[in-house]
Amino acid sequence: MVANDNIAIENDLLLKKHKTVAINIMASPGAGKTSFILRTIDKLSRSFRIGVIEGDTSAATIDADKISELGFPAVQINTGGDCHLDANMLKSGLDNLTLSNLDLVLVENVGNLVCPAAFKLGTYKNILVASIPEGDDKPYKYPAMYSAVDVLIINKIDLLPYVPFNMEYFITGVKMLNPGLISFPISCKTDEGLEAWVNWVKTTVADFRHGINDK
């Protein structure tokens, strides 16, 4: 773990050297991380040069292919069955991107609500994509993940009419664990709520650059 954290610090320094913001995107399998990344790229590709790192437990390049097909640089990391990315895996991913040509790197972690939360990668921000059909009790059941992130995306709100989901109960659990957590309810199907998320990314990239220039 100490070794991991040291490499995470190196990743952070490398990214700052290139003025590249990296965002670690964690979620349960099927919460919609890849669709979320695709919609984010679509909305930000005029503002930023974007690359993607795709963490997978197998060699299947389904997600990386979807990004590459749109003409954006995408690197797949096959964890070889491991249940999370670690800092060393991210390092190898970053080494395969031309960081000097990128403003923003979106990192799709392995779909898992437990292990990824424990491994720092050296990304500037860590976010969680929750989704409505997963149910409203997830903060209570996976507290480590909900405590560890800077931003919460609440995805698939278009499914609210079709599944039981008590938003108040969900948010109460979130606030108990992570009182100041910024959250964006969105739908990648209807685009609802995506504008607010995209504006947050723009502000975050600006803050990151100011922080570097101030030093």
Add this chain to the structure above:
Amino acid sequence: MVANDNIAIENDLLLKKHKTVAINIMASPGAGKTSFILRTIDKLSRSFRIGVIEGDTSAATIDADKISELGFPAVQINTGGDCHLDANMLKSGLDNLTLSNLDLVLVENVGNLVCPAAFKLGTYKNILVASIPEGDDKPYKYPAMYSAVDVLIINKIDLLPYVPFNMEYFITGVKMLNPGLISFPISCKTDEGLEAWVNWVKTTVADFRHGINDK
């Protein structure tokens, strides 16, 4: 891992001694394991004496409480943040149930499509609950899990009209990994498909008892 497998063998022998069938239920977070267990109990409580072991990464007893409220014995195992049950945890769960009074123990593993597949528990059958909103690409992305199970439940089929899900693509991935896998498409909301699953459990319990009596 060898130590784990040895304890799994002990669990298997203990369960056989008491003529109790245990089923390990694995899934992604939010696939609907608990609802599935509740519907299964409802449909089988006249045929069998049923107990439940609930694996959670935290102390929240939400799921165990739902079972207990219905009057069935339920034991919670808090993994203390660990991402899966192991054989030793199951052993402690079994020790807290009166096995001589139980025909069937349903074991809800931690919500995770990676780690639980690697740890034998000593249960008679291992099953996976997939769910429609997770998406049709999960067999391709989590092959170890899809390869490791005896039965596949395809849950939340009532949501098929509202989400993109290509059943043919999904089933092709499943068959590639696990050709003989028995699967039950179901909805715990409408009860569609539950009868076939319940009949499979009845046959499985009968087979298990014959196997013991033949020895």
